[in-house]
Amino acid sequence: MQKLMSEYNFKEIEANWQKYWEENSTFQADENSGKQPYYVLDMFPYPSGAGLHVGHPLGYIASDVIARFHRHKGYEVLHPMGYDAFGLPAEQYAIETGNHPGSFTDQNIERYRKQLKMIGLSYDWSREVKTSDPQYYKWTQWIFNQLFDSWYDEKANVAKPIEILISEFHSTGNLNLQANTSYSESFTAIQWEEYDNNTQQKILMHYRLAYLGVSEVNWCEELGTVLANEEVKDGLSERGGYPVIKKEMTQWFLRILAYADRLLVDLNKIDWPEATKEMQRNWIGKSQGAELQFEVENHNQRIKVFTTRPDTIFGVTFMVLAPEHELVLSIVSDSQKESVIEYTQYARNRSQRDRMADVKNITGVFTGAYALHPYTSERLPIWISDYVLADYGTGAVMAVPAHDTRDYGFAKQFQLSITYVVDAGLPLDSCIDSKAGTLFNSDFLNGLQVADAVKVAINSIKEKNIGIGKVNYKLRDANFSRQRYWGEPFPIVYQNGVPTLVDTKYLPVSLPNVDSYLPSGTGESPLARAESWVNTPNGVRETDTMPGWAGSSWYFLRYMDPHNEEVFCSPEREAYWGNVDFYIGGSEHATVHLLFARFWQKFLFDRGFVTKDEPFQKLINQGMIQGRSSLAYRINKTNTFVSANLKDNYETTALHIDISMVDNDVLHLDSFRNWRKEYKDSEFILEGDKFICGYEVEKMSKRWYNVVTPDEVISKYGCDAFRLYEMFLGPIESSKPWETKGIDGVSRFLKKLWGLIYSTEGKLVLVDEPEKPEDQKILHKGIKKLTDDINRFSLNTCVSNYMILVNELTANSCHTKSIIEQLAILLSPFAPHVSEEIWKICGHTQGLSTIPYPVFNPDFLIESEIEYPVSVNGKTRFKIVVAADAGADAVKQMALQHIEMGKWLAGKEPKKIIVVTGRIVNVVV
Ligand code: ANZ
Numbered sequence: 001m002q003k004l005m006s007e008y009n010f011k012e013i014e015a016n017w018q019k020y021w022e023e024n025s026t027f028q029a030d031e032n033s034g035k036q037p038y039y040v041l042d043m044f045p046y047p048s049g050a051g052l053h054v055g056h057p058l059g060y061i062a063s064d065v066i067a068r069f070h071r072h073k074g075y076e077v078l079h080p081m082g083y084d085a086f087g088l089p090a091e092q093y094a095i096e097t098g099n100h101p102g103s104f105t106d107q108n109i110e111r112y113r114k115q116l117k118m119i120g121l122s123y124d125w126s127r128e129v130k131t132s133d134p135q136y137y138k139w140t141q142w143i144f145n146q147l148f149d150s151w152y153d154e155k156a157n158v159a160k161p162i163e164i165l166i167s168e169f170h171s172t173g174n175l176n177l178q179a180n181t182s183y184s185e186s187f188t189a190i191q192w193e194e195y196d197n198n199t200q201q202k203i204l205m206h207y208r209l210a211y212l213g214v215s216e217v218n219w220c221e222e223l224g225t226v227l228a229n230e231e232v233k234d235g236l237s238e239r240g241g242y243p244v245i246k247k248e249m250t251q252w253f254l255r256i257l258a259y260a261d262r263l264l265v266d267l268n269k270i271d272w273p274e275a276t277k278e279m280q281r282n283w284i285g286k287s288q289g290a291e292l293q294f295e296v297e298n299h300n301q302r303i304k305v306f307t308t309r310p311d312t313i314f315g316v317t318f319m320v321l322a323p324e325h326e327l328v329l330s331i332v333s334d335s336q337k338e339s340v341i342e343y344t345q346y347a348r349n350r351s352q353r354d355r356m357a358d359v360k361n362i363t364g365v366f367t368g369a370y371a372l373h374p375y376t377s378e379r380l381p382i383w384i385s386d387y388v389l390a391d392y393g394t395g396a397v398m399a400v401p402a403h404d405t406r407d408y409g410f411a412k413q414f415q416l417s418i419t420y421v422v423d424a425g426l427p428l429d430s431c432i433d434s435k436a437g438t439l440f441n442s443d444f445l446n447g448l449q450v451a452d453a454v455k456v457a458i459n460s461i462k463e464k465n466i467g468i469g470k471v472n473y474k475l476r477d478a479n480f481s482r483q484r485y486w487g488e489p490f491p492i493v494y495q496n497g498v499p500t501l502v503d504t505k506y507l508p509v510s511l512p513n514v515d516s517y518l519p520s521g522t523g524e525s526p527l528a529r530a531e532s533w534v535n536t537p538n539g540v541r542e543t544d545t546m547p548g549w550a551g552s553s554w555y556f557l558r559y560m561d562p563h564n565e566e567v568f569c570s571p572e573r574e575a576y577w578g579n580v581d582f583y584i585g586g587s588e589h590a591t592v593h594l595l596f597a598r599f600w601q602k603f604l605f606d607r608g609f610v611t612k613d614e615p616f617q618k619l620i621n622q623g624m625i626q627g628r629s630s631l632a633y634r635i636n637k638t639n640t641f642v643s644a645n646l647k648d649n650y651e652t653t654a655l656h657i658d659i660s661m662v663d664n665d666v667l668h669l670d671s672f673r674n675w676r677k678e679y680k681d682s683e684f685i686l687e688g689d690k691f692i693c694g695y696e697v698e699k700m701s702k703r704w705y706n707v708v709t710p711d712e713v714i715s716k717y718g719c720d721a722f723r724l725y726e727m728f729l730g731p732i733e734s735s736k737p738w739e740t741k742g743i744d745g746v747s748r749f750l751k752k753l754w755g756l757i758y759s760t761e762g763k764l765v766l767v768d769e770p771e772k773p774e775d776q777k778i779l780h781k782g783i784k785k786l787t788d789d790i791n792r793f794s795l796n797t798c799v800s801n802y803m804i805l806v807n808e809l810t811a812n813s814c815h816t817k818s819i820i821e822q823l824a825i826l827l828s829p830f831a832p833h834v835s836e837e838i839w840k841i842c843g844h845t846q847g848l849s850t851i852p853y854p855v856f857n858p859d860f861l862i863e864s865e866i867e868y869p870v871s872v873n874g875k876t877r878f879k880i881v882v883a884a885d886a887g888a889d890a891v892k893q894m895a896l897q898h899i900e901m902g903k904w905l906a907g908k909e910p911k912k913i914i915v916v917t918g919r920i921v922n923v924v925v
Contacts, residue, residue: 006758006762006763006764007758007762008750008751008754008758008834010717010718010719010720010721010750010833010834011718013833013834013837014120014718014719014720014833016837017120017832017833017836017837017847018117018120018833020836020847021122021847021849022125024847025126026122026847026849027077027079027122027123027124027125027849028124028126029076029077029078029079029080029124029127030076031076031572031573031576031577033076035074035075035076036074036075036076037075037076037077037078037576037577037578038067038070038075038076038077038078038581038582039077039078039079039556039577039578039579039580039581039582040063040066040067040070040077040078040079040580040581040582041063041079041080041556041559041580041582041583041584041616042059042060042063042081042584042585043059043583043584043585043586043589043593044081044082044083044084044129044552044555045083045084045112046083046084046085046087046089047083047084047085047105047108047109047111047112048089048108049089049093049104049108050702050707051108051111051112051115051709052112052115052116052709052710053627053700053707053708053709053710054625054700054708054709054710054713054726054738055624055625055626055627055700055738056710057116057119057121057710057726058622058623058625058726058729058732059584059585059586059622059732060116060119060121061119061121061723061726061727062584062620062622062727062732062793062795063079063582063584064079064119064120064121064122064723064829065727065790065795065798065829065830066582066790066793066829067079067122068122068828068829068832068849069790069829069853071122071849071850072825072828072829072849072850072851072852072853073852073853074850074852077122078124078127078559078560078577079121079122079123079124080123080124080127080128080129080559080562081116081121081123081125081128082127082128082129082130082131082555082559083105083109083112083128083129083130083131083132084131084548084551084552084555085105085109085130085131085132085133085551086131086132086486086487086488086548086551087486087548088228088484088486088548090102090104090105090108090486091484091485091486091517094485094486094517095517095518098516098517100513101485101486101517102132105132109130113128115709115710115711118710118711118714118719119710119714119719119722119723120719120720120723120832120833122832122849126562127559127562128562129555129558129559129562131488131550131551131552131555132486132551134508134510134511135508135565136551136558137488137508137551138507138508139554139558139568140488140546140550140551140554141488141489141490141491141502141507141508141509142491142504142507142568143554143568143600143604144210144490144491144546144550145491145501145502145504145507146603146604146607146609147208147209147210147254147603148162148208148209148210148211148492148501149161149162149163149208149501150162150208150209150603150606150607151164151165151179151180151181151207151208151209152179152180152207152209152255152258152259153177153178153179154178154179154180154258155177155178157262158606159209159258159603159606159607160606160607161607162204162207162208165177165179165204165207166204169187169189169192169200169203170189170192170193171189172188172189173186173187173188173189173190173191173192174186174187175187175188179207180207180255180257180258181206181207182206182213183203183206183207187203197498198496198497198498201498205499208255209254209255209258209603210252210253210254210255210480211252211253211255212250212251212252212253212499213250213251213252213253213477214248214249214250214251215248215249215251215253215479216246216247216248216249217246217247217248217249217251217483218231218232218244218245218246218247219244219245219246219247219249219523220237220242220243220244220245221242221243221245222237222240222242222243223237223239223240223242223519224518224519224520224521224522224523225483225519225521225523226247226249226482226483226519226523227244228482232244235349235350244349245348245349246348246349247523249523251479251480251481251544252479252480252481252490252542252544253477253478253479253480254477254478254480254599255477256475256477256478256595256596256599257473257475257476257477259599259602259603260284260286260473260475261286262602262613263280263284263595263598263599263602264280264281264284264286266598266602266613266614267280267281269614270614270616270617270618270619271617271618271619272616272618272619273587273619273620273621273733275587275590275621276587276590276594276619276621279590279591280590280591280594280595282474283474283475283591283595284473284474284475284595285473285474285475286471286472286473287308287471287472287473287474288308288469288470288471289306289307289308289309289310289454289469289470289471289472290306290307290310290457290458290461290467290468290469290470291304291305291306291307291393291394291467291468291470292304292305292307292310292313292374292398292461292466292467292468293305293374293466293467294319294371294372294373294374294380294398295371295372295374296327296331296369296370296371296372296382297369297370297371297372297379298369299330299331299369301327301330301331303319303321303327303371303382303396304394304396305319305393305394305396305397305398306392306393306394306396306397306470306472307397307398309400309403309404309450309454310454310457310458310461310467311421311422311439311442311445311448311450311453311454311456311457312400312402312403312404312421312422313374313375313398313442313445313457313461314375314376314419314421314441314442314443314445315400315401315402315403315419315420315421315422315441315442316373316380316398316399316400317380317399317400317401317411317416317417317418317419318380318381318382318383318399318401318411318416318417319371319380319381319382319383319396319397319398319399320364320382320383320384320385320387320388320396320397320399320407320410321367321382321383321384321388321395321396322384322386322388322389322390322395322396323343323344323347323348323384323385323386323390324344324347324348324390324395325384325388325390325395325396328340328344328367328384331367331369331382332367332368332369333367333368333369334368335368336365336366336367336368339365340365340367340384343363343364343365343384344384346363346386347363347384347386350386355386355387355389356389359406359409362385362387362409362410362413363385363386364383364384364385364386364387364410364413364414365383365384365385366381366382366383366414367382367383367384369381369382370382374461374464374466375443380398381416383410383414385410387406387410391476392472392474393472399411399416400421401416401417401418401431402418402419402420402421402422402428402431402432403420403421403422403431403432403433403434404431404433405431405433407431408430408431419441420432420440420441421439421440421441421442421445422434422437422438422439422440422450423437423438423439423440424436424437425437435450436449436450437449437450439453444456444460445457478596478599479547480546480547480550481544481545481546481547482525482544482545482546482547482548483519483523483524483525483544484525484526484545485511485514485517485525485526485527485545486511486517486545487545487546487547487548487550488545488546488550488551489509489510489511489512489527489541489542489545489546490509490541490542490544490545490546491506491507491509492541492542493536493538493539493540493541493542494539494540494541494542495538495539496539499542500538500539509541511527511545512527512530512533513530514526514527514529514530515529516529524543525543525544525545527541527543527544527545528543549592549593549596552593552596552597553593553596553597553599553600554568554597554600554601554604556579556580556583556597556615556616557569557574557604557610557615560573560574560576560577561573561574568609569610574609574610574611575611578611578612579601579612579614579615579616579617580615580616580617581617581618582617582618582620583616583617583618583619583620584619584620584621584622585619585621585622586621586622586624587621590621594616594619597615597616598614598615598616600615601613601614601615602614620732620733620793621733622732622733623730623731623732623733623734623735623736624699624735625700625726625729625735625736625737625738626697626698626699626700626735626736626737626738627659627697627698627699627700627701627704627706627707627708627737627738628659628695628696628697628706628737628738628739629656629659629695629696629697629698629704629705629706630656630657630658630659630661630662630665630667630693630694630695630705630706631644631654631655631656631657631693631694631695631696632654632655632657632667632672632691632693632694633647633650633652633653633654633655633694634652634653634654634655635650635651635652636650636651636652636653638683639678639679639681639682639683640682640683640684640685641655641682641683641684641685641691642684642685643684643685643686643687643690643691643692644665644687644692644693644694645687645692646685646687647694654694654696656703656704656705656706657672657675657693657705658675658705659705659706659708661675662693664741665692665693665695666690666691666692666693667684667691667692667693669684669691697737700738708738708740710722713725713740713743717743717747718747718750718833719833720750720830720831720832720833720834721743721746721747721750721831722743723830723831723832724746724749724750724799724802724830724831725742725743725745725746727795727796727798727799727830728745728746728796728799728800729742729796730796731794731796732793732795732796746799749802749803749806750831750834752806752807752810753806753823753827753834753838754834755810756806756809756810756814756815756820756823757815757820757838757841764841765815766815766816766817766820766841766842767815767816767817768816768817769816769817770816771816771818771819772812772814772816773860773864774812775809775812775814775816775819776819776860777860777861778805778808778809778812778814779805779809779819779822779823779854779860780856780857780858780860780861781861782801782802782804782805782823782826783822783826783854783855783856784856784861785797785801786798786801786802786826787853787856789801790829795830798830799830802826802827802830805823805826806823809823817842817843820838820842821838821839821842822854823838824836824838824839824842824848825839825848825851825852825853825854826853826854828848828849832849835848836848836849839851862884863884864883864884865881865882865883865884866881866882866883866884866886866918867879867880867881867882868880868881868882868891868895868919868920868921869920869921870895870898870900870901870920870921870923871920871921871922871923872901872904872923872924872925873904873923873924873925874922877900877904878898878900878901880894880895880898880921882894887917888915888917891915891917891921892913892915892921895913895915895921895923896910896913901923904923904925905925908925910923910924910925911924911925912924
């Protein structure tokens with residue numbers, strides 16, 4: 001295939017091996033190999049127009065090391081790659097240019113694929129998926145169909161087919177059911193039979209795991225579109241700066257709340273970073289407490305509140321409703337009506353995030369109405385305030401200012417009374433939100449500790465019939481609708497207003513062509529423009545599309561069986577691979593992607609489509625590689641720039657400049673002058689003969705001119721050097737800046753490695769001879785360290801181990817073929833091209849990717865001789881080398897007979913000799 005090369009020519013070596021792997025389908029996974037499976041997965045990228053910079057491959061290289069290592073360890077490895085191809089930037093591009101987002105996306109994918117291949121990643125490219133491919137989203141739609149046709153049985157804690165629910169309704173109505181539902185009425189079997197189809201369908205909608213509901217969206221009248229939260233800043237659209245208001249719209253939802261508890265508890269089953277698990281716990285936000293009711297004075301109404309602290313019931317001094325609360329308008333007094341309405345309007349358009357985060361601006365209005373304390377009948381003024389969220393708990397709180405910070409701030413602001421009820425040993429002059437202490441001022445709770453008082457209070461409110469114990473979640477059912485073009489169409493047709501599934505045999509429902517990607521202007525998605533697509537003989541199609549996370553919630557399953565046209569993944573394939581053994585990706589996906597993927601997996605598990613109820617067994621979050629920006633300091637109001645160390649003498653402004661014009665912080669002046677017209681005539685104040693730039697470590701981005709691409713690094717230093725260097729930068733989980741010049745170290749290492757095979761004169765120096773014990777010792781020390789480090793996922797220290805290994809073998813002039821062969825296997829997960837080349841030079845005709853990893857043999861580390869330092873009167877004077885199994889007496893004799901010892905003894909007898917076996921000899925003269 002290629003001639004032997006005496007010089008380390010990485011360009012040729014790397015190109016040849018990449019070709020070899022491709023031609024031989026080296027990394028194609030084979031379900032029938034009889035080997036144990038191991039599934040290594042990267043979070044698949046959104047193919048953006050900018051391509052990859054050196055930060056992106058950090059995780060890809062790390063997972064590739066793990067994949068290659070496991071092939072050597074005898075596993076059948078599945079290591080696939082694909083594209084999360086629906087996304088806002090492509091949509092935006094389509095709106096601006098009128099071009100189809102699909103072709104733009106495909107162009108970007110081309111570039112990504114080319115760059116990924118350049119890095120020598122051992123992907124099974126035959127399994128590539130793209131979420132925007134109709135053959136892929138056919139199955140995303142199919143999963144939606146299953147969700148639509150399922151409900152959640154809370155008794156059995158499992159999702160079941162909707163037919164079971166319907167037959168239950170036919171036999172007993174909903175009286176014996178414990179289902180996750182928003183339906184609160186009861187009906188009998190007879191009543192069910194009497195309902196017309198429309199009513200039955202409406203009721204069923206309250207049980208389906210994919211259901212239609214009403215929710216508030218961000219509506220921008222000027223842009224005629226709904227915006228994502230990220231597209232709204234301070235109540236204005238990010239694009240254009242137009243006002244954004246909240247508007248109620250019917251949307252699709254997924255009933256993830258049915259899974260809240262399992263999503264929480266099962267975190268204990270998986271090997272994920274604790275910080276990521278904690279983020280999921282907080283996102284799910286389970287709180288245990290009570291729901292209880294307060295009567296409203298002179299109204300036939302009750303206010304229901306959720307509290308985690310029913311023990312503080314005697315500390316309630318007022319009530320607060322969310323401004324959107326349904327009771328507000330019916331209880332407000334005439335005199336307060338105007339200010340209440342005004343306040344409601346103000347609060348409506350503040351985002352939930354602002355409302356939660358804003359603790360400084362305490363605002364609110366009195367409604368003029370009073371609630372009655374259920375135990376003391378005391379009158380409690382009812383206020384509205386935006387610190388109470390409409391969609392959490394019941395949207396109302398019993399305020400206990402003495403023991404709740406937000407309530408305390410509110411009471412102080414509006415001079416409301418404060419009653420302390422928990423003694424936590426602290427002075428009673430500020431808010432005491434401690435959850436430990438003894439109750440006082442509290443009737444039947446007096447003297448109890450908080451934890452016990454909570455239980456006693458819940459029992460009491462149950463007895464009094466004013467409330468129940470209750471669990472609440474911060475998690476909301478997931479909004480699954482987007483009013484966008486570039487997403488999966490819903491497999492839904494409305495027949496007389498009733499949403500009906502498009503039968504699986506007619507999937508995929510493909511995206512229609514439209515004449516413009518602009519929103520329709522009425523709040524409907526651009527799909528509404530495709531009238532002939534929308535109107536079918538069977539009814540009117542749903543025009544919303546699915547959100548970006550739909551396709552990414554199950555892609556790992558499709559890789560197992562990507563070309564199957566009958567089913568999303570065959571049961572045999574799924575049973576073989578199980579779940580992902582090793583998943584790597586950025587921590588920005590800690591909640592949305594990872595939570596929804598877990599939810600879908602659990603759902604598919606419940607319905608018997610998969611055998612594991614967690615998708616990702618082990619997870620690692622790689623850190624970010626930051627850019628190192630270069631700065632030039634311009635003296636204010638001039639066109640003169642000053643070298644970094646002189647800048648303090650002037651008033652300057654730092655300017656980001658392109659890092660390609662800077663070498664070792666020294667600016668190339670002509671490149672700078674030619675960079676932009678306005679710098680053509682710049683003047684420079686130099687240090688000596690140089691202009692030194694400042695620098696800043698920050699996000700790698702075009703905006704800061706600090707982007708380094710893998711393409712440029714690989715073309716200069718080679719892919720193996722690039723891979724080693726990425727791993728060498730530091731622990732995989734931590735963020736670190738990129739500095740291209742640091743790559744010289746690994747570059748030298750590779751040349752040194754090559755020197756074990758070819759002399760500087762180009763002569764092959766490998767020898768076929770028995771291994772020398774000292775080389776075996778070096779090698780096996782290396783095997784042990786490397787294996788331990790890979791298993792601990794400490795990849796940066798692996799690179800130092802390689803350096804030590806090659807340095808020591810070089811120092812020993814080791815050119816023994818069998819040692820070098822093992823070295824090639826050890827190195828192959830990190831630097832696969834050069835390793836393959838060495839393996840070939842050693843005489844092998846097949847690649848080394850599945851050659852067993854060398855096994856550590858501790859026998860090689862046993863020392864045959866030991867070196868003892870000999871100290872005389874506390875100071876080391878000389879050393880002796882003794883057989884490792886020599887006894888203390890023999891060591892003592894050797895030390896005394898040593899010629900050096902004669903000098904110190906000068907004919908006298910030593911006063912004392914102590915031998916610490918294996919360590920040291922101490923002589924006192
Ligand atoms: C009385 C009380 C006394 C409370 C006390 C706390 C401390 P988590 O843990 O987040 O679930 N709350 C209830 N619904 C709310 C809403 N819609 N918006 C804002 N706050 C709300 O917190 C539950 C606590 O947050 C509840 O318990 C309630 O205040 C408040 F010493 O009730 B507590």
